[in-house]
Amino acid sequence: MSETPAIFTQNLGRVYKLRGPKKKGDPKTIVALTDINLTVARGELFGLLGPNGAGKTTLIKILTTLLLPTTGTARVLGWDVVHQAQEIRRRISMVSGGETSGYGLLTVEENLWMFARFYGLDSTIARQRIGEMLEVVGLADRRRSKISDLSTGLRQKMNFIRGFITDPDVVFLDEPTLGLDVTAARQVREFVREWMQAHPDRTVLLTTHYMAEADELCDRLAIIDKGRLLALDTPTHLKQRLRREAVFTLRVAPLGRRPLRREDMLEAVPGVRQVTVAEQDGATEIKLILDSEDALAGVLDHIHRRGSGLIALEKREPTLEDVFIDLVGRGLDVDTSVRAEEGD
Amino acid sequence: MATERVAKATGVRLFWATMWARAYPRMVGTFRERSWLFFETLLPVLAVSGYVFIYRAIQAPPAYTGFAVLGGAMTAFWLNVLWSMASQLYWDKDQGNLEIYVLAPGPLMAVLLGMAVGGMVMTGTRAAAILVICSWLFDVSYQVAQPLWLVAAFVLTMAALYGMGMLFASVFLVSGREAWHLSNLLQEPIYLVSGFYFPVKALGFWVATFASIIPLTLGLDAMRQLIFAGDSGLGFLPVPVELAVQLVLAVVFITAAYFALAKLEQIGREQGRLIERRR
Numbered sequence: 001m002s003e004t005p006a007i008f009t010q011n012l013g014r015v016y017k018l019r020g021p022k023k024k025g026d027p028k029t030i031v032a033l034t035d036i037n038l039t040v041a042r043g044e045l046f047g048l049l050g051p052n053g054a055g056k057t058t059l060i061k062i063l064t065t066l067l068l069p070t071t072g073t074a075r076v077l078g079w080d081v082v083h084q085a086q087e088i089r090r091r092i093s094m095v096s097g098g099e100t101s102g103y104g105l106l107t108v109e110e111n112l113w114m115f116a117r118f119y120g121l122d123s124t125i126a127r128q129r130i131g132e133m134l135e136v137v138g139l140a141d142r143r144r145s146k147i148s149d150l151s152t153g154l155r156q157k158m159n160f161i162r163g164f165i166t167d168p169d170v171v172f173l174d175e176p177t178l179g180l181d182v183t184a185a186r187q188v189r190e191f192v193r194e195w196m197q198a199h200p201d202r203t204v205l206l207t208t209h210y211m212a213e214a215d216e217l218c219d220r221l222a223i224i225d226k227g228r229l230l231a232l233d234t235p236t237h238l239k240q241r242l243r244r245e246a247v248f249t250l251r252v253a254p255l256g257r258r259p260l261r262r263e264d265m266l267e268a269v270p271g272v273r274q275v276t277v278a279e280q281d282g283a284t285e286i287k288l289i290l291d292s293e294d295a296l297a298g299v300l301d302h303i304h305r306r307g308s309g310l311i312a313l314e315k316r317e318p319t320l321e322d323v324f325i326d327l328v329g330r331g332l333d334v335d336t337s338v339r340a341e342e343g344d
Numbered sequence: 345m346a347t348e349r350v351a352k353a354t355g356v357r358l359f360w361a362t363m364w365a366r367a368y369p370r371m372v373g374t375f376r377e378r379s380w381l382f383f384e385t386l387l388p389v390l391a392v393s394g395y396v397f398i399y400r401a402i403q404a405p406p407a408y409t410g411f412a413v414l415g416g417a418m419t420a421f422w423l424n425v426l427w428s429m430a431s432q433l434y435w436d437k438d439q440g441n442l443e444i445y446v447l448a449p450g451p452l453m454a455v456l457l458g459m460a461v462g463g464m465v466m467t468g469t470r471a472a473a474i475l476v477i478c479s480w481l482f483d484v485s486y487q488v489a490q491p492l493w494l495v496a497a498f499v500l501t502m503a504a505l506y507g508m509g510m511l512f513a514s515v516f517l518v519s520g521r522e523a524w525h526l527s528n529l530l531q532e533p534i535y536l537v538s539g540f541y542f543p544v545k546a547l548g549f550w551v552a553t554f555a556s557i558i559p560l561t562l563g564l565d566a567m568r569q570l571i572f573a574g575d576s577g578l579g580f581l582p583v584p585v586e587l588a589v590q591l592v593l594a595v596v597f598i599t600a601a602y603f604a605l606a607k608l609e610q611i612g613r614e615q616g617r618l619i620e621r622r623r
């Protein structure tokens with residue numbers, strides 16, 4: 001039994017058909033996932049890192065049986081997501097960040113109790129577990145508050161622990177810290193880590209577009225972009241891929257307009273692999289991934305030729321963001337979702 | 345290393361737990377939302393009063409007063425079915441609850457039944473309040489000949505009515521925003537066609553027969569015959585016939601609701617409709 005992986009997918013794909021009236025030329029389908037092959041062992045804290053629109057939620061919804069794949073197969077704890085949904089549902093839970101679920105009229109405790117009963121938990125045991133977990137996340141003093149009186153952050157925390165009250169084998173967390181303040185987000189990460197330590201045979205799959213979160217929390221991680229899985233490894237190994245290359249951050253006087261011709265751009269300087277440029281407080285910040293340090297001279301030369309000058313230069317340890325940039329040529333903060341025209 | 349597991353019920357016990365868990369918010373809602381209680385009682389009382397004054401002005405048979413009072417009390421259930429059953433899954437989806445329902449091992453049918461049971465309990469308090477207030481205001485006297493039949497009539501009416509609500513819940517969800525329009529559209533005409541404020545017989549045989557599809561029509565008619573035994577001449581069909589029809593309606597609606605839910609889940613999973621959000 002324990003050999004069956006927690007999660008297994010083979011050539012998994014999902015295409016959405018767009019419904020509703022469309023203008024001529026609008027796409028009729030959106031390819032949200034393509035050929036995802038993934039195996040997550042039991043006991044892993046696994047991360048899916050990718051920008052908005054990468055397909056993270058789609059993958060989670062397929063694994064939690066809320067959405068059917070259009071191609072390929074997926075298994076959770078050995079059960080098929082299409083035909084054995086009921087077996088899976090008994091053993092998993094899912095929470096999405098920014099969730100607004102629950103009934104405003106009920107208290108925190110009552111909402112959680114209701115959801116726990118949907119999983120067949122004994123009423124007394126449910127109450128006891130709810131009490132304990134509210135304590136852990138610092139919500140115990142609000143247990144009797146109606147959730148309509150709660151801030152969105154607290155409400156999100158309540159929904160977050162909903163995912164653990166039912167004692168699941170696999171927990172799916174879709175951007176669990178989305179919109180939370182720094183302290184609350186830290187508490188949430190802390191909770192996940194401690195829960196995994198206390199339950200080494202359970203599995204967590206979480207998605208995030210915060211690279212620091214993925215780096216800090218996950219045992220292994222898949223980087224996905226535009227529905228494709230680009231890399232899959234431990235955070236350390238992923239970053240080591242860039243060890244031989246050189247990662248720099250430069251602050252320079254404003255660079256001015258982007259040159260029109262490709263050969264005049266910074267990207268065209270020999271040895272430059274990836275460039276991201278951001279304007280910041282009257283200066284330009286350039287993040288560079290170079291084939292080697294030798295390319296730096298050419299970069300500085302280029303900057304001078306564009307009438308700018310160096311303010312600061314820092315050689316950095318590569319981050320996951322750099323790994324992502326290296327893979328796809330843009331940062332994680334770019335929203336890549338395809339938006340369908342609203343039907344009405 | 346295996347960690348200890350929390351026991352979870354399955355099968356019938358899970359169904360039962362799910363049903364009462366879903367009924368719970370509605371039942372406590374009865375007491376937590378006192379302002380609703382006020383409006384949901386006051387407005388029907390005003391509507392009933394309107395009819396009673398008209399009946400008195402046109403010197404309609406005195407039995408009509410009692411008919412309007414009973415009908416007014418039953419409108420509470422109709423409104424509850426329309427607004428809190430038929431449209432409920434639609435709101436639940438918007439709120440993010442539908443996903444949780446589908447995801448949970450507790451059957452969706454139990455969730456729907458829980459909504460119905462909770463709704464009946466909550467609305468029962470409103471209906472009782474309307475009945476008591478109006479009976480006192482207009483001095484209605486009751487003459488119940490066969491209490492067991494009356495109980496049967498009420499139970500069957502509720503089963504058929506809420507069964508319809510359960511069916512509509514799936515239908516409205518799939519039809520999306522139109523659900524709201526449909527609710528609006530249905531509310532007033534049904535008052536008329538179902539004979540909430542007058543005996544449905546007055547509409548003539550064909551209209552009354554057609555209106556019998558709506559579970560309240562015959563249920564209300566049967567209850568009137570049973571509660572105001574002295575005026576049974578105003579009944580549309582014999583009580584046993586009406587109750588038999590109610591039974592058939594209940595079975596048909598609840599069975600249809602079951603299949604509609606299964607269908608809903610299937611197309612939801614295929615088309616991604618369970619997960620989409622308005623952005």
Ligand SMILES: Nc1ncnc2c1ncn2[C@@H]1O[C@H](COP(=O)(O)OP(=O)(O)O)[C@@H](O)[C@H]1O
Pocket residue numbers: 016017018030031032050051052053054055056057058059336337338339340615616617619620621
């Ligand atoms: N229900 C849906 N119908 C149509 N397109 C969708 C739906 N859900 C997501 N998409 C599209 O699929 C792509 C992947 O979205 P999603 O899985 O939500 O990505 P992520 O969670 O990584 O932000 C996006 O282009 C998005 O617009």
Ligand SMILES: [Mg+2]
Pocket residue numbers: 053056057058174175
């Ligand atoms: Mg997402």
